[in-house]
Amino acid sequence: MTPSDRRKLFGTLIGLAICIWALWPTFQFYALSPAQRREVLQARPASATNDVERERLTKMAKLRDGAIKLGLDLQGGMYLLLEVDKSKLGPAEAKNAVDQAMQIIRNRIDQFGVAEPTIQKQGDNRILVQLPGLLDQGRAKELIGQTALLEFKIVKTDDEAHALFNRIDGYFARKMGGAAADSSGPDSLRHPFTGRFLTVAQGSESFALSSEVAAIDSMLTVLRADSTFTMDAAIAWDSHETELQGRSGRNLYVLDKEPQMRGTEVASAQMRLDLDQERPGSPGVAFNLTSKGGAVFADITSRNVQRRLAIVLDNRVQSAPNIRERIPGGHGSITGSFTEEEAQNLSIVLRSGALPAPVNIVEERSVGASLGQDSIEKGVRAGAVGTLLVVIFMVVYYRLSGLVAVTALLLNIIGLLAAMAGFHATLTLPGIAGIVLTIGMAVDANVLIFERIREELRNKRTVLNAIDMGYSRAWRTILDAHVTTLLSAVALMSFGTGPIRGFAITLSIGLIINMITAVFVSKMIFDAWSLRRKVSTISI
Amino acid sequence: MLEILHGVNVDWMGKRHIAYWISGICVLISIVSLIMHGGPRYGVDFTGGTLVELQVTPPIPVDNVRRAVDQAGFTGSEIQSLNIPGQYLVRIGLTEIHHVDPAPRVREAVAVTNPGSTVEIRKVETVGPRVGSELRGSALKAIFLALGLILVYVAFRYDWRYSLGAVVALFHDVFIALGAVSLTNKEVTLTIVAALLTIAGFSINDTIVVFDRIRERKQTLRREHPAKVMNIAVNETLSRTIITSFTVFLTVLALYLLGGEVLHDFSFTLLVGIVFGTYSSVYVASGLALDTQLYLEGEGLRRKKAPAPTRTAKTRG
Numbered sequence: 001m002t003p004s005d006r007r008k009l010f011g012t013l014i015g016l017a018i019c020i021w022a023l024w025p026t027f028q029f030y031a032l033s034p035a036q037r038r039e040v041l042q043a044r045p046a047s048a049t050n051d052v053e054r055e056r057l058t059k060m061a062k063l064r065d066g067a068i069k070l071g072l073d074l075q076g077g078m079y080l081l082l083e084v085d086k087s088k089l090g091p092a093e094a095k096n097a098v099d100q101a102m103q104i105i106r107n108r109i110d111q112f113g114v115a116e117p118t119i120q121k122q123g124d125n126r127i128l129v130q131l132p133g134l135l136d137q138g139r140a141k142e143l144i145g146q147t148a149l150l151e152f153k154i155v156k157t158d159d160e161a162h163a164l165f166n167r168i169d170g171y172f173a174r175k176m177g178g179a180a181a182d183s184s185g186p187d188s189l190r191h192p193f194t195g196r197f198l199t200v201a202q203g204s205e206s207f208a209l210s211s212e213v214a215a216i217d218s219m220l221t222v223l224r225a226d227s228t229f230t231m232d233a234a235i236a237w238d239s240h241e242t243e244l245q246g247r248s249g250r251n252l253y254v255l256d257k258e259p260q261m262r263g264t265e266v267a268s269a270q271m272r273l274d275l276d277q278e279r280p281g282s283p284g285v286a287f288n289l290t291s292k293g294g295a296v297f298a299d300i301t302s303r304n305v306q307r308r309l310a311i312v313l314d315n316r317v318q319s320a321p322n323i324r325e326r327i328p329g330g331h332g333s334i335t336g337s338f339t340e341e342e343a344q345n346l347s348i349v350l351r352s353g354a355l356p357a358p359v360n361i362v363e364e365r366s367v368g369a370s371l372g373q374d375s376i377e378k379g380v381r382a383g384a385v386g387t388l389l390v391v392i393f394m395v396v397y398y399r400l401s402g403l404v405a406v407t408a409l410l411l412n413i414i415g416l417l418a419a420m421a422g423f424h425a426t427l428t429l430p431g432i433a434g435i436v437l438t439i440g441m442a443v444d445a446n447v448l449i450f451e452r453i454r455e456e457l458r459n460k461r462t463v464l465n466a467i468d469m470g471y472s473r474a475w476r477t478i479l480d481a482h483v484t485t486l487l488s489a490v491a492l493m494s495f496g497t498g499p500i501r502g503f504a505i506t507l508s509i510g511l512i513i514n515m516i517t518a519v520f521v522s523k524m525i526f527d528a529w530s531l532r533r534k535v536s537t538i539s540i
Numbered sequence: 541m542l543e544i545l546h547g548v549n550v551d552w553m554g555k556r557h558i559a560y561w562i563s564g565i566c567v568l569i570s571i572v573s574l575i576m577h578g579g580p581r582y583g584v585d586f587t588g589g590t591l592v593e594l595q596v597t598p599p600i601p602v603d604n605v606r607r608a609v610d611q612a613g614f615t616g617s618e619i620q621s622l623n624i625p626g627q628y629l630v631r632i633g634l635t636e637i638h639h640v641d642p643a644p645r646v647r648e649a650v651a652v653t654n655p656g657s658t659v660e661i662r663k664v665e666t667v668g669p670r671v672g673s674e675l676r677g678s679a680l681k682a683i684f685l686a687l688g689l690i691l692v693y694v695a696f697r698y699d700w701r702y703s704l705g706a707v708v709a710l711f712h713d714v715f716i717a718l719g720a721v722s723l724t725n726k727e728v729t730l731t732i733v734a735a736l737l738t739i740a741g742f743s744i745n746d747t748i749v750v751f752d753r754i755r756e757r758k759q760t761l762r763r764e765h766p767a768k769v770m771n772i773a774v775n776e777t778l779s780r781t782i783i784t785s786f787t788v789f790l791t792v793l794a795l796y797l798l799g800g801e802v803l804h805d806f807s808f809t810l811l812v813g814i815v816f817g818t819y820s821s822v823y824v825a826s827g828l829a830l831d832t833q834l835y836l837e838g839e840g841l842r843r844k845k846a847p848a849p850t851r852t853a854k855t856r857g
Contacts, residue, residue, distance in 0.1 A: 073802070081671065137664075138644045362668035366643075370595065371662040371802075378800035385798055386791035393787060397542050429802055430731060436795055437738065437810075440788035441745075447787070448749065451780045454543075477752040480697060481745040484690055488741030491686030492734055494678075500734045507738070 005531065008524045016411065019418035025066030026421050040064050041115040041133070064116075068421045070132075071428030071502060074376045076369035077132035078140060082359045084125045089357055097356040102127050105359075107352035108143050127359070137366050139341055147314045147358050148349035150263025152300065153255040155308040155320055156233055161201035161254040164233055168193045171229055172219065193219055198244055201254070204308050204320065209249040210241060216252070233257055239316035240337040253317050255310050260300045262354075265293025269350035271343040276335040283343035284335035287350060294330025302326035313346070379432035386436050387413075394443055398450050400539035405446035408522040412442050415513040416506065425509075428502035438510030444481065445518035448474040450540055463538045467526050471519070478519060482511050543779070552774045553767040556827035563712055563824055566816075570719020580718065583727035584665055586679070588672035590632040590642045593663040599626035600654050612649035614642060622801065627662070634669055642666075679733045686737050690744050698751055701836065705828035706747045709820040713743040717813040724808070731806045739813030742788070746781055746821035753777045754826065766833050770826050778822075785818040 029040065043060035072079050084101050086094040102119055105127065109117045118130040134140055156164075172192035194200045196212045208216055223229050238251040267290045275284035289297055300309070301323050310320040311334055318334045338346065367375075390409070394402035416435060420427065453470030461469065489511070492504035529535075574580065584591045594605070602621040605628050609617050618631040632642050643664040651659040667675070690710065694703040714736050721732060753773040761769050792814060796807035 083668075137661075138641065141641065360668075361666070363671045364664060364666040366661075366664045368595075368660060368662045370660065371593070375800055375802055378798055379803065382794045382798035382800075382803070386794035389790040389794065390787045393790065397783070399542075430734065430806070433795060433799070433803055433806060436791050436799075437788070440791035441742075441784070443787050444745075444784040447780050447783045451777075451783075455776070473756075477749050480748045480752060484693060484744040484748060485741035487689040487693060488686040488737045488744075491682045491689060492737050494682055494685055500730050503734050 002531065005524070005527055008520075009528065012521055012524060016414070019414050022066075022418040022421045023414070025063050026068045026417070029063055029067035038115070038133075042113075065424070066421065068417065069424070069426045070372075070376065071426045071431065072130060072132055072365070072372075073367050073429045074372050074379075074427065075133050076367050076372035077130065078134050078137050078366040079364065080129040080131075080141070080144065080361055081122070081363035082127045082129060082144070083362045084127065084356075085358045085360060086125060093356060098125055098127065100356045101359060104353050104355055105129065105144055108348055109140075111348045111352065112140060112143055114140070126362070133369070134366075139345065141361065141364075142342075143345045143348060145359060145361060146345065146349050147355045148263070148346075148352075149314055149354040150266065150350060151259035151312045152261045152297075153234065153259045153310045153312055154300075154304055155204045155310050156254040156256065157307075158201045158204060160233070161204070161206070164254055165194050165200060165206075167229075168219075168223065169195075171223070171226075197252070198247075198249065204253060205238075205251040206254075207242075207244045207249055207251055209247055213237070213250055231257075234312075234315075236310070236312055236315050236317050239313070239318050251317075253310055253320060255312070255317075259312070260309075261293060261296050263350060264353065265290050265296065266350050267293070269347040271340070271347045272333070273340075275333045282335070283338045283340045284333055285338075285343050285347045285350065286331065286333045287347075289330035289332070291330070294328070297330055297332070298326055298328045375429045376432075379429050383432055383436045383439070387439050390439060390443060394446075398446075398540055401446075401450055401453075404522050404525045405443055405450070405518070407525065408446060408517040409439065409442050411521055412510065412514050412517040413439065415517060416510045419509045419513065420506070425505055426502060427506075430500060430503035431506045434503040434506030435510060438507060438514065441485070442510065442514045442518060445474075445478045445514060446522060448478055448481075449519070449522070453538075453540055457538070457540075463535045464530055467523075467530065467538070471523050475519065478515070482515055486511050548775050548778055550775060551771055552822055553770050553827065553830055556823055556830070559819075559823035559827060563820070566716050566719070567712065570716055570722065573719055573722040577722050577725070580722060580728040581725065582676075583729035583732075584631065584667050584672070585730045586667075586672050586676045586728065588634045588667045588669040590667075591663070591665040592630045592632070592643045592646050592661060593622075594628045594630065594647065594650060595660045595662050596626045596628065596650065596654065596657050597660075598657060600650075600657055602628060604654055605630070605650055608649040608653040609646055611653065612642075612645045614646065624801075634672075675730065679730070682733070682737060683740075686740050690740065694744065694748070697748075698755070701832045702751055702754075702829045704832055705825040705830075706744060706751065708828050709747055709825035710740055710743050712820050712824050713813055713816045714740055716816050717809050720812040721805070721809055726805045726808070729805070731803075732809055735806045735809035735813065738810060739817060742814060743817035743820060746785070746817055747825040749780060750774060750777050750821050750826055751829070754829075766830055770830050774822050774826060781818060781821065785814055789814050 029037065032040065040060045040063055043057045043064065045054050045057040045061055048054035048057050082101075082105075084098050086097055089097055098121060102121060106117075106119050109119065109129070109131070114131045114134055116132055118128070120128045122128045129144060131140060169191045173190060176189065176192060193216070194206075196216055197206045197208045199205070199207045220235060223231060234255040234257050236253050236255060238253070241248050241250055243249075266287045269285050269287040271283060272286045273281050273283055275286060276282050304323050305325060306323065308320045308322050311318045311332070313334070318336045334346065387409075391406050394405050394409075396402070398405065413435070416438065419425075425431075449470050452474045453466045456466035456469045457463070486508055489504045489508040493501055493508070530538075596605070602619060606619045609619060609630055609632075614630075614632045616633065618629075620629040620631070621627070622629060630646055632646075643661055643666075647659050647661050651657070687707070687710065691703060691707055694706050698706075717736055717739050718728075721728060726732070750773060753776055754770055757769050757773045757776075758766075761772070764772075789811065792807050792810045795803050796811060799807055
């Protein structure tokens, strides 16, 4: 071995050592049992109560961060793209809305308890949420999407409600063609709006059958959009259906336009089962107000004795109790037809605050744990079989030289995985496909070189000469071929979406590492082999 | 030494017109299939909508699933039974979704109407209308970016006359792969677009190896007819072309057969692309490069008022 060969070998071994060091946490992590793995994933050193515990959790967190992560498509989980609806915000509010919404969603998810959630801002008004390994996806979506705008509003008197309803009837009657002026017309023409209710403003409530709710909603939408109509009150449905004369429907409330107080003054909230005296055991949420909120609440209640105070959540009236007397303590409760989970969600969203604007889910991709498990098993098996086929072919076709190519190939795979661990890249199923494709293409460089060497041998060159010529002449072609494939991978990366990016990333890294292993390392092996003896034949 | 393709001496260029016919017919079939299907059949990624994959144990007839989905209010959805018994795909169009979350509803409806079966959601993909059109836009952008980058690189590294052949071959491969997707009535999803772009990279890769050899041989065989030079280059690189395509084909075949449903269409598209990419680097790319070259030389000679050379390729073999 010449000194330069020794340096090359040394460099390669150091490179290999670095790769193995980078992959070590991955080995350790996937050698654990599923239960241990879950524990590692959820380890939070900050939550430790003593030093021993903290040290243990820190170790776990380190292991977790060092190991190659599996994408949502492999471990199951949910990918949500949320869009913040800024249409109803002023310019000043709109500016910070997305950041605020992100913070609030982060708080909610933290309380929900998901290992390693990802919450990122995307563009001007979108938030990307990734929840790996999540089981209850419906509940998580509800939790994230709920605006949770809690307002306390005074219910208008029946007289005030009637005045508003008359104006609404007049508005629609005029729209439908003047029949309203003629008081002898049929009821549906004189009362196009209130005609849809069974009772109108009786004891603050107006009851409509379930079948009418959508029609009434669309009329209200028309009213709100028309600037010529002055809407001097807020109109909100009850959050749950009730029955009147044995028929099911919903109550509509006419409320003050401006709330007396908002949910920002809620200091704490808990799900409780003992809040509703009429229905013991039914879930509800008890909340405590801040001291400032408590004072405001006392003031409101003292000024509005004998009126009803509506607790409105996301524009639905949760309950509208009668104020009997001034309430000083700053405690309150929300009851309604909640399931236990819904009440639990509500207490979380009340604690973490309301979103500054509604958020809509514009893209969702969720994968159940069973499909993820299937995918990883099949992906890995396909990769193993593919690799094995290529290895067999190379060794049969090129014999010892094929073995050199296979060594380079294995180094390539190790290098690729190590790079992924080092860059904290995520392994997705398309990523596995990218690795498998890389394996197929990786031998290309060696095939080019070997075919060239064979040609040179046929041209009666000596073995050493042929090897040198093979490498130097094939190099240019290898470079061109890799660059063009890389270019299309780069274009794919610009795609942006998770799984496709995973494919492009593994393919690109694989191609780059391949240039090193297939050319440099395999040449080194040949050199080392040929210099030690006087070679006159080569197994190729 | 095990050799499969040494010393082949085929007059590839002489037969290139046959290949043009074959390519023409394949492209035509792709076009016809695309027209008959009313364009590519876009998946929810691009059209927007919801895709739900269900696992029902024990399996139930697919009609039961259809009835349950209708009852849940998603009439007009598409139901497909997957290869594994008990697995169904439910595709719900955008218009069917009215501010409700379809996946849990579908699951519940199937569970209620088929008591005794457990229903599990394996996968949900929901794409809103705006995101769908954005993904369409970014897919197009990625495709043009890839083609543009490759074109610039090839033009920079080689004679521009070659890049024409290379780019036509590239479009040819990608288009036929798209045609195969359409012909087998598969959906064009994000992953299929990824496969098409990979084919673009693979196609150009093969072409470049052949072109490199043509360039090298042109310098040593200056006196020979271009067609002969190309034949020699193609023959010399043939074993490499076949072997590399073969190893890639092997690994992708493993993905196709063993990789599971998610990778099925992806690897199918790649398989088609690999076969045509290999064929086109020999025929379409080199053949067109030859014809461009012959045409331009003919033009040049005509301008010099010299007789045009014979167009037929004289080659050994």
